[in-house]
Amino acid sequence: MKPFVTATLLLSVAAAYYIYLPLPNTVCEPWKLMILDAVFRSFMHMGDLAHDLGLSHHIHVINYIVSKVEVKGPQSSKTVQVTDTSFAGVQARVFEPTTQVKEHHLKRGVVYFHGGGWAMGSGRMRSYDLLCRNMAEELDAVIVSVDYSLAPEAHFPQPYYDALKAATFFLRPEVLAQYSVDPKRVAISGDSSGGNLAAAVVQQMAAENKTSTKFKVQALIYPVLQALDFNTPSYQQNGNTPILYRSVMARFWLEYLNGNTSLVPLLLANNHTALDRTGVPEAARAKVDWTRLLPQSFQKDFHRVSPAQGSAQVVEELPALLDVRAAPLLAEEEVLRAVPPAYIMTCEHDVLRDDGLMYAQRLEEAGVAVTRDHYEDGFHGCMVFSFWPAKFTVGTRSMWNYIRWLQEHL
Structure with a gap:
């Protein structure tokens, strides 16, 4: 009986650790959101595992589960x-x-x-x-x-x-x-x-x-x-907030534009819009200039992320x-x-x-x-x-x- 109780306790602690996320107190029904997000993350992890093992594309696994449920x-x-x-x-x-x-x-x-x-x-x-x-x-x-x-x-x-x-x-x-x-x-x-x-x-x-x-x-x-900007105030503020994480959104963009997932860190660092990158016209940059387009109440205390130097790789591979x-x-x-x-x-x-x-x-x-x-x-x-x-x-x-x-x- 004692080993069963111990195992149950350990599993409960592990489940709580997996489910719990620190969330803003203003988000709607945070515990329910944590549970929902844990389910989604489980699907994502199963997809990634199957992908890494060469069994199936991770998206196929997720869509298969969704189709059944x-x-x-x-x-x-x-x-x-x-x-x-x-x-x-x-x-x-x-x-x-x-x-x-x-x-x-x-x-x-x-x-x-x-x-x-x-x-x-x-x-x-x-x-x-x-x-x-x-x-x-x-x-x-x-x-x-x-x-x-x-x-x-x-x-x-x-x-x-x-x-x-x-x-x-x-x-x-x-x-x-x-x-x-x-x-x-x-x-x-x-x-x-x-x-x-x-x-x-x-x-x-x-x-x-x-x-x-x-x-x-x-x-x-x-x-x-x-x-063009993965560091707007909302990306910075909510990067680790369910249901859509900042890194996941970058992966979605790369799937859509047929890019390699190795580019995720470059996107997240705004490497593709670095100040020395001439491949992104100033006119395009101006259309995502949140310092002008967002009310101050949404800008809060966040600052623009504009690296001084970047590489041409991202825009060259992803002209879209x-x-x-x-x-x-x-x-x-x-x-x-x-x-x-x-x-x-x-x-x-x-x-x-x-x-x-x-x-x-x-x-x-x-x-x-x-x-x-x-x-x-x-x-x-x-x-x-x-x-x-x-x-x-x-x-x-x-x-x-x-x-x-x-x-x-x-």
């Missing part, structure tokens, strides 16, 4: 019809409200891109499935949840092209008519890497001006928008770091002037907080109406954690505020 089939309900289909060859799940309305009634439409670092996740995951069901019901809207191609099989610009193709296809007059969607009431939206794709697509469509139907609004949820289709924050002002009004959600305890805040500032300077929605107790990914068993109060609040904004502006 989270991905569900297209199950319709009394209020929402759910269908898996494809738009221009890109897989998508469509959510249509089934409420009885008068004949010829036109609905709202939303094109949504899920997050996951361009490498993980799916619009078929339970969290996104439930989010889109709520949106379809509350907004009386047709929601198109796009499953774009993922790394490591697909790298930039393929996911971007998938997003652009699916969005353009849905905006065709005959497709909107098929789903009874009002062409004057269509939004584009996404969270995290999906917010990146939504911003990039809406910029491209505004710049090209080829489609007769335009998106009325864009709604970006804690979007990732640049990879300067491509606006990968980094929408780098868009020219004339392009920004043409995009629709925006809703931008940010969270205090998120490395990507400043990406969203800087983009909001640049859009406002270009004359675009922007609604900023900031959550002092929020963390990265919180909006999709609004359903049991990973249900956070900030997730529920942020989800309903997001839907309410769409109700009022779409």
Whole structure:
């Protein structure tokens, strides 16, 4: 009996040590977040172990686990019809409200891109499935949840092209008519890497001006928008805060841009934007200059990280770091002037907080109406954690505020 008690005690101590993280006292439900993060870290560690042993790519392992736990089939309900289909060859799940309305009634439409670092996740995951069901019901809207191609099989610009193709296809007059969607009431939206794709697509469509139907609004949820500065105040402040760690975000960028993970330390040190590096134009640096673009309350006591010397390796190997289709924050002002009004959600305890805040500032300077929605107790990914068993109060609040904004502006 005594060895059993001892072993149990040791395992309990080890589990507590693995789970516990020092978190800011302002973060929502910290113990619940610690447990959720421990689960995610376990998945990451299993993936890394399989990768190191040559058994499988670490992302394949994580996505396999997610597919078994989270991905569900297209199950319709009394209020929402759910269908898996494809738009221009890109897989998508469509959510249509089934409420009885008068004949010829036109609905709202939303094109949504899920997050996951361009490498993980799916619009078929339970969290996104439930989010889109709520949106379809509350907004009386047709929601198109796009499953774009993922790394490591697909790298930039393929996911971007998938997003652009699916969005353009849905905006065709005959497709909107098929789903009874009002062409004057269509939004584009996404969270995290999906917010990146939504911003990039809406910029491209505004710049090209080829489609007769335009998106009325864009709604970006804690979007990732640049990879030139991994030392903004939010990166410095939240580098070790779940759910998205600073080093993990650098790895996601390298997966997306097909770079070698050996470049992670160089990215984190801002080696690629060192003062002696002429490969990054001053115009690009100015678009991520948080000392100008962020309110002082978010700059706090942090300082810019600008090494005097760097190497040309990063930009030479990853020229897409300067491509606006990968980094929408780098868009020219004339392009920004043409995009629709925006809703931008940010969270205090998120490395990507400043990406969203800087983009909001640049859009406002270009004359675009922007609604900023900031959550002092929020963390990265919180909006999709609004359903049991990973249900956070900030997730529920942020989800309903997001839907309410769409109700009022779409």
